[in-house]
Amino acid sequence: MPTNPPIRQSTNPSPRLNFLDGLRGLAALGVVAHHFSAAFYPSSMTGDPGTTHLPGTWEAGFAASPLHILLNFRVCFFFVLSGLVLAESAGRMPRGLRPLLAQLARRYVRLGAPLAVGVALAWGLLRAGAFRNEAAAVASGAAWFGQFWRWVPAPGTFVADALGGLLRNTTAYNPVLWTMPIEWLGSVLVLGLLALVGGRRGRLVLYVALALAFTLGRLNFYYVAFLLGLGLHDVYRRAWVAALPAPGRRLLIAGLLLLALASASHPQIFYRADRAAFAWMRLPGVSPDRTVQFYHTIGAVALLAAVLLSARLRSLTDVGLLRRVGKRAFALYITHFLWLGSGASALFLALRAGGAGYHSSFGCMTLASVPVLVVSTELFYRWIDVPSHQLARRVSGFLMKERKN
Numbered sequence: 001m002p003t004n005p006p007i008r009q010s011t012n013p014s015p016r017l018n019f020l021d022g023l024r025g026l027a028a029l030g031v032v033a034h035h036f037s038a039a040f041y042p043s044s045m046t047g048d049p050g051t052t053h054l055p056g057t058w059e060a061g062f063a064a065s066p067l068h069i070l071l072n073f074r075v076c077f078f079f080v081l082s083g084l085v086l087a088e089s090a091g092r093m094p095r096g097l098r099p100l101l102a103q104l105a106r107r108y109v110r111l112g113a114p115l116a117v118g119v120a121l122a123w124g125l126l127r128a129g130a131f132r133n134e135a136a137a138v139a140s141g142a143a144w145f146g147q148f149w150r151w152v153p154a155p156g157t158f159v160a161d162a163l164g165g166l167l168r169n170t171t172a173y174n175p176v177l178w179t180m181p182i183e184w185l186g187s188v189l190v191l192g193l194l195a196l197v198g199g200r201r202g203r204l205v206l207y208v209a210l211a212l213a214f215t216l217g218r219l220n221f222y223y224v225a226f227l228l229g230l231g232l233h234d235v236y237r238r239a240w241v242a243a244l245p246a247p248g249r250r251l252l253i254a255g256l257l258l259l260a261l262a263s264a265s266h267p268q269i270f271y272r273a274d275r276a277a278f279a280w281m282r283l284p285g286v287s288p289d290r291t292v293q294f295y296h297t298i299g300a301v302a303l304l305a306a307v308l309l310s311a312r313l314r315s316l317t318d319v320g321l322l323r324r325v326g327k328r329a330f331a332l333y334i335t336h337f338l339w340l341g342s343g344a345s346a347l348f349l350a351l352r353a354g355g356a357g358y359h360s361s362f363g364c365m366t367l368a369s370v371p372v373l374v375v376s377t378e379l380f381y382r383w384i385d386v387p388s389h390q391l392a393r394r395v396s397g398f399l400m401k402e403r404k405n
Contacts, residue, residue: 017088021326022317023307024081027074028329031176032336032373034074039133039340040348040362042142051141053358073264073296075179076225079186080300083229086190093194098399100195106396107187108166113388114380115165115180118334119158122173125342126152136345139352148175149341176337186226193230207231221293228301236308249309256306264299268292331380336373344369 038045043052043059052059086107093099125131126149137146153161153172161170166184170177193210197203211227214220235241244252266281283291307313325332344365351361 017085017308018323019307019314019318020081020085022319022322023304023326024078024329025322025325025327026317027077027081028325028332030074031333035337035340036344036366036369039136039142039145039345040140042140042144053140073299076222076293076296077300077303078179079182079222079225080229080232080297080304082183082186083190083226084233084304085229086187086226087194087230087233090191090194093198095195095199097195100191102396102399103191103195104188105399106392107191108184109392109395110388111180111184111187112163112166113391114330114334114384115170115177116162117380117384118177118338119162119165119170119173121335122149122338123153123158123162125149125338126173130342130346132345132349133341135349139349139358145341174334174337176333182220182222186223189223190226190230193227204231204234207234215294218290221290221297225297225300228297229304232301232305232308236305241309244309253306253310253313256302256309260299260302260306262299263295263302266292266295266299328377328381328385331385332373332377335376335380339369339372339376343372 034045041053041059043049044062047060047063049057049060090103093103131149133148134146134150137143149172151172161168161173165177166180168181170180193203193207197206207227207230211224211231214224214227281291281295283294286294307317347368348361348365351364352358356364
């Protein structure tokens with residue numbers, strides 16, 4: 001098999017690109033802030049003047065602002081980041097079917113075990129009738145928030161969903177889990193490519209060809225994000241990237257940041273994407289939702305590339321608190337929406353029933369939610385997330401040991 005092209009050492013002292021945890025943490029906090037604001041100030045998401053709670057056009061203005069729109073490209077960002085991190089962690093694995101199966105088993109356990117516990121928590125809350133999101137949605141006008149948790153899956157369905165949550169639709173338990181089957185299949189795509197062509201010359205051509213095939217074939221465009229994350233890691237590790245002269249590097253970083261801002265700020269469908277400011281970005285024959293996915297994926301790739309190239313940008317994300325949140329991002333992702341639909345909604349409604357104003361009720365509920373989310377995330381991380389890592393490594397090690405024997 002041909003040898004790998006020259007691999008450069010990362011300019012970051014950590015070979016695992018740990019500074020990316022800071023980016024993941026920042027994006028995770030954005031997810032939480034978006035869900036809380038959209039559930040109780042829905043016009044900040046939709047721009048609909050009929051559901052505003054703040055005076056004037058503050059909510060509609062925020063909905064159309066780059067700040068809020070940038071929060072909404074987080075899904076594509078997480079998928080691109082997954083492709084990059086998987087390539088970093090598994091890029092040097094041995095070739096062959098058995099190592100690939102070991103990596104896939106490790107990934108399935110790593111994602112599936114916390115997901116199963118999250119599904120169990122949601123099922124327990126459903127059985128207890130703890131969700132108050134419908135009543136909260138009536139008070140806030142956030143119709144999207146009131147449509148969840150309307151039925152309790154049968155025990156048999158619950159068991160199947162808990163054990164096979166990466167392969168089944170489990171949004172009945174937790175709406176944010178719609179991303180998990182995509183995350184799993186994207187991981188299969190990345191790990192499979194690394195096992196088959198990870199050390200071959202010309203692999204970038206294959207990655208680009210597959211990305212074009214997904215795009216032109218109208219397949220799920222989110223998988224293109226995984227491919228681009230994989231390709232971005234490959235390019236970043238090339239020796240010529242480290243040899244870029246400082247002026248050219250600064251110019252490239254500036255161009256990437258401008259591209260990220262222009263692409264990631266493309267509005268969602270409900271932000272009136274057809275307005276004149278974005279009319280020139282229309283893609284002929286492409287649906288609006290796919291257009292959003294395209295631009296947000298390009299924006300995510302450009303942003304990650306700029307951070308990888310810039311030591312200054314890396315230092316902004318390489319912050320202890322953000323790295324800590326990033327390591328717990330999966331735990332926060334699984335638990336925060338369950339709290340939002342149950343305890344947070346119940347507290348908001350209780351405050352309103354007690355005579356508190358709308359904004360003060362939201363403020364008190366949000367302040368009370370911070371320690372709840374900190375504790376629940378930490379407990380989930382320590383008791384579920386970390387053990388799932390350990391179990392995943394043991395499963396992978398067992399399969400590799402069987403290979404040696």
